[in-house]
Amino acid sequence: MRWAQEPNRRTLPFAWGLEHIGGAAKEAEPRAFLERFVEETVVNSDDWYSTGAADDYQLRDGVLRFTSAIESPWAVNNRVHAQFFPARHTGSAVVVLAQWNARWEEQTDVCRWLNRLGITAMKMSLPYHDRRAIPDHPRGDHLVGPNVGLTLQANRQAVLDVKRCLGWLDQQGYDRLGIMGTSIGSSIAFVTMCHEPRLRAGAFLHVATYCGDVVASGLTTMNVWESLEKKVTQEDIRHYWSPISPFPYISRLYGSGKKILAITGRYDPTFWSEYTNAFLAEIRRDGVQFEHLSLPCGHYSLGVAPFKYAAGYRFGTFLFQSLA
16 A cells, blocks of 8 residues: 555654553653663664563464564454465474554465465564554554654564464464564664574665664655654654664674575665665675565565565575575
8 A cells, every 4th residue: 555545644742651661650750761761772672672472372273373473562462473385394484564554454465475385474463453453543643653652662572472373373383484564664673683693595675774863864754754853853762662673683693604684676766765775885894695686666665576586586586595
């Protein structure tokens, strides 16, 4: 769905939301709290992104359900739903993360394409999306929104949910695991890859340095930035949301042997080229091995013909070879 076609877009009020990350709702010095939080969280990110397998996995009618490791204020969001597309009973499997505000049925074609290559796929619903949507919020307003702390919690929740999906796949005998994400799904997938030893390969459609930069400058997040900019600068939000951003963790991949593919749009008005190029320059500077495909398209147009065919062929063959 293109940005101009998205219904129910709204501008929510700004909130520090520190109660969602261990602070107080009425913290006297919210900026000081966030400074301490960011410093401690990035240094100790292994602990922050740590979780075990769920103890209540249920696979029924092709959907895996389990309880999230994070207890958000809404029970419906704390029940994870992941569509399961088995190709084989063991071997290679990929967790697929769709874009912001994706519908339940979106990217099922991606999963079926991976199946044709002999790769099992699992498409996990992101926090606050489709079956996890909370009352009066049909969009994923709280995964990326003007509530600083809630956005931090929601993105952490997404990473932990993915790790629980991987735990289930591991239990079933899938021992060659990969991940693929689009847009915000790409950011979540990359952070997960940096904190999950079981992942061998990742394909990332749209990449950028920091979530805060994307939100402050991107076309698709104008309604979010409209509220944020009244209280924080772009530099502020870049820093505050750094624990959920790819850039601080790139160096963790050096020497890991993980395979990485980045697919980007040259004219992307959401993941602007300056942030994409900075990400690629940093990953190159850190000596991390990666592949890159740049296409002459924008953000949403990466998902339409002819660009989706080029992208699909590239990520399909990449994951097939990397997980062989």
